[in-house]
Amino acid sequence: MRHDDYTLVIPTVGRESLHRLLIALRESMGPQPPEVVVVDDRPRPGDDLPLPDDPPVRVLRSGGRGPAAARNVGWRASRTRWVCFLDDDVLPDRDWISALCLDLKAADACGAAGSQAVLEVPTPRRPSDDQRRTARLATAQWITADMAYRRDMLVAAGGFDERFPRAYREDSDLALRIVSAGGTILRGERRCTHPVAPATWRSSVRAQIGNRDNALMRRKHGRRWRTRIGEGPGRMPAHAATTAAGAVALLAGLLGRRATARRAAALWLLCTIEFAARRWLSGPRNVREALGLSASSVLIPPVAVAHRLAGEWTFRRARPEPPLAVLLDRDDTLIVDRPYLNDPAGVRPTHDAAKALTRLRRRGLLLAVVTNQSGVARGLISAGQLAAVNDRVDEVLGPFDSWQVCVHGASDGCGCRKPRPGLILGAAEALGVPARRCVMIGDTGADVRAALAAGAAAVLVPTDRTLPAEVEHARAHARVAATLNDAVSLVLSECR
Template identity: 55%
Template sequence: MLSYTVVVPTVGRESLRALLHALLAGLDADPGPGPHEIIVVDDRPAPGAPLPLPPSAGPEIRVIRSGGRGPAAARNAGWRAAATEWVAFLDDDVEPGPGWPARLAADLADLPPSVGGSQGRVTVPPPDGRRPTDRERNTAGLASADWITADMAYRRGVLAELGGFDERFRRAYREDADLALRALDAGHGLVLGDRRITHPVRPAGFWASLRAQAGNADDVLMWRVHGPAWRARAGEGRGLLRRHALTTAAALLAVAAAPRSRAAAAASAGMWAALTARFAWERIRPGPRTPGEVTTMLATSAAIPPAAIWYRARGLAAHRRARSWGGPRVVLFDRDDTLIRDVPYNGDPARVEPMPGARRALDRLRSHGVRIGVVSNQSGVAKGRIGAGDVRRVNARVEELLGRVDVWEFCPHDDGEGCGCRKPEPGMIERAAERLGVLPSDCAVIGDVGGDIEAAAAAGARGILVPTGRTRPVEIARAPETAPTLDAAVDLVLGGRRRR
């Protein structure tokens, strides 16, 4: 029987209420196959006002948090929390058409195993009685865009195979195209369904088109990962970056030449003015040409070229070493003497002290979209020296000092109890991988003793030893990979190399 979950990432926009109301109304109106559940992923950095859920929200709506890490991370949190064959993603500002759940079920029913994803059809309503504005025309482009997550369903197994959405895309831009290209490269078909949603044009403010230039940094990541032909493969046009570069260069030359040569400054300024006027007219001509729209287009057309070049430069710097979303997708750390100094049977958060370079090492992994977990033996619980609550309080202090950890696992048993979780047994690694929706083979384990590395080998994960004063020489000799520091271990993970 077909099973699917609907995942909706949100930052709490009021439109979420209308979306969920339409989904629930569709379920009431049609007795066909409905979702196993609707998972709303609250991606606000910190809990705020209650989400705008409909009054009739029942047990089929579950809310989870993703910590404000962006829509790619929020969608990953949603599908990993799902337990169905299919996961359908909706943006929180779309309006599903009548009977959308039944139409989704019909789209997914009997698809061959070779098909990994199904896209819904998007309608952007035009304005009444006038030409569309620049923003309305840009939003209308969603109706013909390929594989956008405004309405996109994927098999959960495909998402797990690909590692989900690339969390290096922190904005709602390009992360859906990236996932689609990776799915196609892996041999999974993507098809267009018959279900429909409406995507209204939402108010965005005077400088919306200027803020949108941040996407130029994401385009660099697409180029690094998918090669120079990525635009054609993703159904994208060439773009205006070269012209923006020429416009920006003309402005800079005019400023630089002004103290030395009025003629050169005037020529450069004239070129800048001509290019800017052309750009502005191309945006004004098809629009309503109201005073407000003309003013917006004139101001933003002057500001967009340097903003585009600035974000392009930032992208080149940030993604200069980017590689395909692959290799270890998760790094699991031992806690004591790896991330923090070992204080035997410590239950006092005030005594937590990070190991040198720990914050930098974890931040480097986060910046590359690698998720982080901790797997830690805590036999002090079994010995009665500390309680499970003490362990959790210490772990919370670790997060305060070192940043967010995606999954915590600790073993409360003592040596000799025969559990399957105490390292060198693989239980904690297997549980952490399952909770994150990956295979143990998608994980790297970094620790300071042989038990950490043996547990990694038993789980089928990659193990990297970072020796400390308590690491025995025989453990170093047996380790398949060693690194002198946490930072060097992260070099191995990000570089994909294996080194003694």
């Protein structure tokens, strides 16, 4: 492998540790990274990121949508064979860059899809509850605090699932999908140190929100998902029993059934003591830890159960592979069609285009315009006029992540003109997503047939000029919506 065939992607929320990480990379032995992409995931970036003068970095923004979305923004902007993800709070060893190059060379030699670093978490001999939670990162089967993937494998898998909004389970989900598809992830030799973040007794209670993500893992990967990612069974059954006992005790007391209330309360107390004792015996065993564990051991079971139930409800209809990108026809879908439009002043959005695009962008979907413009081949408009009109569309309704334009005539025999699949496949490649995770929205049968030929989904939004036969074909093989907004609602219903 060439030493310059990888990109470093670092998602960040602006922590000071980012500066320390970049300094460590600068001082690491070996050739400097060919490209470092820092993805700013602050919802409203204010102050500049703590970046040193060297190494040079490219800063992108992901709008506060979480680390999964930030990593997707970063790797999709790369064009190298390998992409290495680093968390902004890790500290690589002095020889990390040299070791990374050797790890990637070894992975290339055996056709591996990824390379996992060795993660070290410094903890005392008797770590606290929060320290133990962080220390589990060192033994996790897959963790993107320091993980490299081949870019083509990221494309095939569709990247990180952005329905995981926290730094939890999104890495295991991606790795499990890649391994299930036949890929292998090697354990490399490079090393990073992951610090233990400051915590209070409430931290372990707040961490229970991860049970929502566990619900999505179960929905996507089945009941045995924990075994498949190398974890034990978890404590949800015990938390459910504890919570049920407490609820029965409270309800029986309110109804005056004292004997039942006493038995249920005794069971709740026994479960709570067992949970607290298990945590206590593994920790530093001091008074401060005892007080914190006592309070959190009471709160964790009901909070964990509540989050799990919320996750089960939220993802009750979740699809394993939701759409990642929406491809839109230009004329009569985004803008009012004026035959062979050659003047940017004539660009007029359709009545619901702006609202529809806002909804798609808010969900984080990638957007591309795919359009046939045979007026260039016929000499009715020039390439410059077409570019000016498209620039105006992008100015009014954009920005779009990709433009795919066919300027050939029907008799030219090209592979890009719809209904052939070239524009759809080109958009998918430019966006870094599999064609099967794209949805085409247009107003003609050519839009639908092009999408189906490429393996994408399609929604037809008929106009007065759409042929009845095209509508019937779309009803049978794709979907039909009355308006662009209705089409977007169909797409978003599959993104849950």
